[in-house]
Amino acid sequence: MTHVVVIGAGFSGLAAAAHLARGGARVTVVERHDQPGGRARTWSEAGFHFDMGPSWYWMPDLFERFFRTFGHEVSDLYDLRRLDPSYRVVWPAPGEGSSPRFPPGSGAPPGSDTASGSGRSSGSWDIPAGVPALRELFEAEEPGGGAALDRFLAETGAIYQAANSDYLFRPSLTFREFMDPRLLTEVVRMRMLRSMASYARSFFGSERLARLVEWPVLFLGASARKTPAMYSLMSYADMALGTWYPMGGMHRIIQAMVQVAEDQGVEFRFGSRVERIRVEGGRAVAVEMEGGGGALSADAVLASADYHHVEQTLLEPQHRQYTERYWERRTMSPSSLLYYLGIQGDLGDLPHHTLFFDQDLDAHMDAVYLRPAWPRSPLFYACAPSVTDPSVAPAGASNLFLLVPLAPGLEDSDAARETVFQGVMARLEAHVGLPLRERLVVKRSYAMRDFEADYGAFRGNAYGMANTLRQTGPLKPRLRSSQVRGLYFAGQLTVPGPGMPPSLVSGELAAGVLLRDLGVRPTEASPPGSPRP
Ligand SMILES: Cc1cc2nc3c(=O)[nH]c(=O)nc-3n(C[C@H](O)[C@H](O)[C@H](O)COP(=O)(O)OP(=O)(O)OC[C@H]3O[C@@H](n4cnc5c(N)ncnc54)[C@H](O)[C@@H]3O)c2cc1C
Helix, strand or coil, rough: CCCCEEECCCHHHHHHHHHHCCCCCCEEEECCCCCHHHHHHHEEEEEEECCCCCCCCCCCCHHHHHHHHHHCHHHHCCEEECCCCEEECCCCCCCCCCCCCCCCCCCCCCCCHHHCCCCCCCCEEEEEHHHHHHHHHHHHHHHCHHHHHHHHHHHHHHHHHHHHHCCCHHHCCCCHHHHCHHHHHHHHHHCCCCCCHHHHHCCCHHHHHHHHHHHHHHHHHCCCCCCCCHHHHHHHHHHHHHHEEEECCHHHHHHHHHHHHHHHHCEEEEEEEEEEEECCCCEEEEEEECCCCCCCEEEEECCCCCCHHHHHHHCHHHCCCCCCHHHHCCCECEEEEEEEEEECCCCCCCCCCCCCCCCHHHHHHHHHHHCCCCCCCCCEEEEECCCHHHHHCCCCCEEEEEEEECCCCCCHHHHHHHHHHHHHHHHHHHHHHHHHHHEEEEEECHHHHHHHHHCCHHHHHHCEEECCHHCCCCCCCCCCCCCCCCCEEECCCCCCCCCCHHHHHHHHHHHHHCCCCCCCCCCCCCCCCCCCC
């Protein structure tokens, strides 16, 4: 039986492993950490259970699709709840930061604190779940905004459907896969190559509405000015499909994936760090573990650890496809400064997700992409999962996770982390009106040097390579090595890109290409339009 070694047990490695085993291969997953999940690992301390990475569950259809392939409904595996409000956005106070234009007479949108008089430090919107309520918010902000939202969702919904039923599932091994007159006509007709920033402003005059519909592309690692409008499908996912949460935490998804993989016969070796991929006669034949952990022979290797780490560290130079110069010239996604905080008592009026867009967005984006530096007044994101799920904190306490995007490759120091921490906590405390720092019982930070140490992340990136136009589809590092036969790649640095759902797809695509190359039958879940052997 064909034996495939999968390196890494994150979303992409788990998806690949399950698909490979289902396709008829014997599969062993080797993972350096003592638990699965990769960027989606958990960390527990003093009764608090923290998801270490992802916290937004979007595109529920792609998770359903994955689990259905293996005969499960999501509802059999975890308890998924839709959040309402989906999230809160805190805007700059008028006259501060890159303050949006407020159209005269537009009124206060529903959920804004100007309407409720909550006395927060700046205006904020609670973004409701469901299009009808959203339409009201848009109309209140800008006359005609509701109709503009309908047009925006109709167009981005078509992009979403086209991507999720077809284009997302093309392995992008050659440009020929996309030489499709229908696709090219659609790209031009729907203006998909313009920037997301200009696309958003072609629908909405209000700067706040434009910012609201463009922010989801930040998940893809680049600013809205650098991300093509084809990725507006993220905005559709946000507004039309909703924000969800698996009770117990995001790690419940990982546990379910491990269960599915084990049911297919996948074997796991945790605490096993690969230090070399052995190549003989131009073919990957084994992986060697560090610390005298022995070698595992293989008919093929599927590496789902960071692409740069695999090529530049686990392969001898003559077997690499890309030079260090190639990597230096890529646009990586931001790194992040994260804080895992356990807080005694509640968090006041804080919803599950809050985006603090109350400072100058452009200045922060410049500090991430143009002139890398620790931002002075960063935007940040606060996640309070214990608001929805009491199981992630001890009774009477709250679980809080903070994320500040930072330029990859910045010099990382405890002092710089602490300065940012004090600044964002002061803003958070002003927003909720509570002295949260006085009630801290757990505090752990995580940033560039931790991403490098834990994942071999190039320049400490948090979520791979940015989805810019020049780094889309066949322009990304390829799923199949051109230098080493039997070596395949999956994960957030290859197609389709960063995020949990794309990583799931990446694992499926890499497994499909490998199975096809080895002459094993492909997975049956491939949607219409995906290549057949
Ligand atoms: C802070 C943060 C927040 C995020 N928020 C969201 C979100 O809200 N929603 C969303 O959809 N996505 C989010 N993402 C992105 C998402 O988490 C990732 O895109 C996804 O988890 C990547 O999965 P992966 O399998 O490609 O990589 P990884 O999860 O990094 O998996 C790679 C695995 O390989 C292992 N490995 C590395 N080197 C070796 C080696 N030499 N030997 C053996 N094993 C090795 C690693 O330990 C790891 O387990 C976030 C990411 C981060 C970091």
